[in-house]
Amino acid sequence: MLKAAAAAALLGLAAIGARAQAKPRVIPITARKFTYEPDVVTLKQSEPVIFRLTSEDVVMGFSVPDFGIRGTIIPGQATDVALTPAKTGEFTFLCDVFCGTGHEEMNGTLRVVA
Numbered sequence: 001m002l003k004a005a006a007a008a009a010l011l012g013l014a015a016i017g018a019r020a021q022a023k024p025r026v027i028p029i030t031a032r033k034f035t036y037e038p039d040v041v042t043l044k045q046s047e048p049v050i051f052r053l054t055s056e057d058v059v060m061g062f063s064v065p066d067f068g069i070r071g072t073i074i075p076g077q078a079t080d081v082a083l084t085p086a087k088t089g090e091f092t093f094l095c096d097v098f099c100g101t102g103h104e105e106m107n108g109t110l111r112v113v114a
Helices: 002-020
Strands: 025-032 035-037 040-044 049-055 060-064 069-073 079-083 089-094 107-113
Touching: 025 060, 049 060, 049 069, 060 079, 069 079
Parallel strands: 025 049, 040 107
Antiparallel strands: 025 035, 049 079, 060 069, 060 089, 089 107
């Protein structure tokens, strides 16, 4: 009886560990002059994600200054940027590589909810 209880407890701990090491959610974002698609992304606080970034035309950047992350997006290649948001709120993501005359308006919103 004691062995069965110990085995059940170990299985329960293993299940908790498996959930804690779940694969990050992959969020595809396409950059093109002078927009991101999607331009609004909603995340859960503490949920690990990977932004899979692609460009359809020129080299662009992806930066979320409030979380200190960035990546360079090269046409024809995927760029992965990982984030596990530690705070809630609305944050701007933007292109930080000059990509043409509409560059200054190229941004989006990252919503992090509890």
